[in-house]
Amino acid sequence: MLEKxxxxxxxxxxxxxxxxxxxxxLDALGAQLGLAYTLKSAYPCKHIYVVGDSxxxxxxxxxxxxxxxxxxxRALSIICDVAVANMVSDTRYTRSxxxxxxxxxxxxxxITSNHLCDCKRVAVCEYLxxxxxxxxxxxxxxxxxxxxxxxxTDSGRFMYGENLAETLxxxxxxxxxxxxxxxxxxxxxxxxxxxxxxxxxFSNRFEVRNGVAYLKNTEExxxxxxxxxxxxxxxxxxxxxGIEEIEIWLNFTYDSSKNAIIGEFRSRSVSIVDVxxxxxxxxxxxxxxxxxxxxxxxxxxxxxFIELLRQVEE
Ligand SMILES: [Mn+2]
Numbered sequence: 242m243l244e245k246x247x248x249x250x251x252x253x254x255x256x257x258x259x260x261x262x263x264x265x266x267l268d269a270l271g272a273q274l275g276l277a278y279t280l281k282s283a284y285p286c287k288h289i290y291v292v293g294d295s296x297x298x299x300x301x302x303x304x305x306x307x308x309x310x311x312x313x314x315r316a317l318s319i320i321c322d323v324a325v326a327n328m329v330s331d332t333r334y335t336r337s338x339x340x341x342x343x344x345x346x347x348x349x350x351x352i353t354s355n356h357l358c359d360c361k362r363v364a365v366c367e368y369l370x371x372x373x374x375x376x377x378x379x380x381x382x383x384x385x386x387x388x389x390x391x392x393x394t395d396s397g398r399f400m401y402g403e404n405l406a407e408t409l410x411x412x413x414x415x416x417x418x419x420x421x422x423x424x425x426x427x428x429x430x431x432x433x434x435x436x437x438x439x440x441x442x443f444s445n446r447f448e449v450r451n452g453v454a455y456l457k458n459t460e461e462x463x464x465x466x467x468x469x470x471x472x473x474x475x476x477x478x479x480x481x482x483g484i485e486e487i488e489i490w491l492n493f494t495y496d497s498s499k500n501a502i503i504g505e506f507r508s509r510s511v512s513i514v515d516v517x518x519x520x521x522x523x524x525x526x527x528x529x530x531x532x533x534x535x536x537x538x539x540x541x542x543x544x545x546f547i548e549l550l551r552q553v554e555e
Contacts, residue, residue, distance in 0.1 A: 242355045248376045254317035256288045262323035263330040271391030272321040272365045274303040278384035293330030301428045313337045322365040324350035348523045363402035366391030382419035389420035444480040453546045454481040455491040493539045502533040
């Protein structure tokens with residue numbers, strides 16, 4: 242769909258419900274809340290809601306709304322930061338009159354043909370900020386903070402991104418709109434002693450083979466630590482990053498809700514997204530993932546990454 246059609250639809254509907262992927266990160270929540278704050282200030286008479294599962298880690302950014310099923314019946318649902326149906330939080334979007342997806346991942350969309358995607362954007366928060374400014378919206382301070390939070394985290398503190406000049410330009414605009422960067426940093430850089438000790442536990446457990454590091458987290462880790470899935474699956478990637486000898490790092494975590502293993506893959510410079518796609522996953526060039534059925538498949542993924550690195554280094 243065309244970018245301007247998103248805003249024609251926003252104008253048209255009195256009820257707009259904003260979704261994003263399950264187990265949200267700060268880009269997903271920031272996009273959802275930032276868009277909601279902006280639309281609420283532009284259209285004080287419209288009913289704007291944010292829905293989905295909550296996050297302990299990123300809950301500081303804002304709360305979700307609890308709404309009845311009937312609210313969807315005459316609504317426009319906008320889904321941010323995801324384009325695949327099985328990852329959308331609050332599946333009641335299927336009741337909505339129309340659905341629009343706004344994303345920045347390199348995935349085909351299986352939800353709707355109303356798909357806006359710019360995979361050159363480091364964060365969907367960057368893309369939404371760009372779109373809102375292009376179409377003349379004013380971004381309020383609280384929305385700017387939400388969008389800025391998504392940009393900081395999805396860009397790896399402004400380290401990744403195919404178009405850093407544009408990324409920084411948009412981030413700069415958000416700061417000028419009053420984004421509270423200290424509020425975000427105070428939440429993402431300060432951890433409890435318990436969290437630090439947990440990281441130390443995983444730091445001592447990862448294995449390294451031929452430049453590829455990996456952690457295999459079975460169900461037992463959730464008995465040992467009382468944490469959310471993403472605290473391990475996403476949260477423990479960092480114990481393997483920033484190490485000279487490690488080019489690619491992989492975190493495999495058993496997900497009891499799916500009876501499957503979620504693989505999170507990261508790379509310093511070698512493109513790894515094709516391996517993710519081979520196993521039915523996807524994402525970005527240097528940051529992607531896939532859902533795997535058992536530990537044998539996990540071992541095949543590890544071998545593929547070792548082989549990929551071997552070929553690149555030849
Ligand atoms: Mn994102």
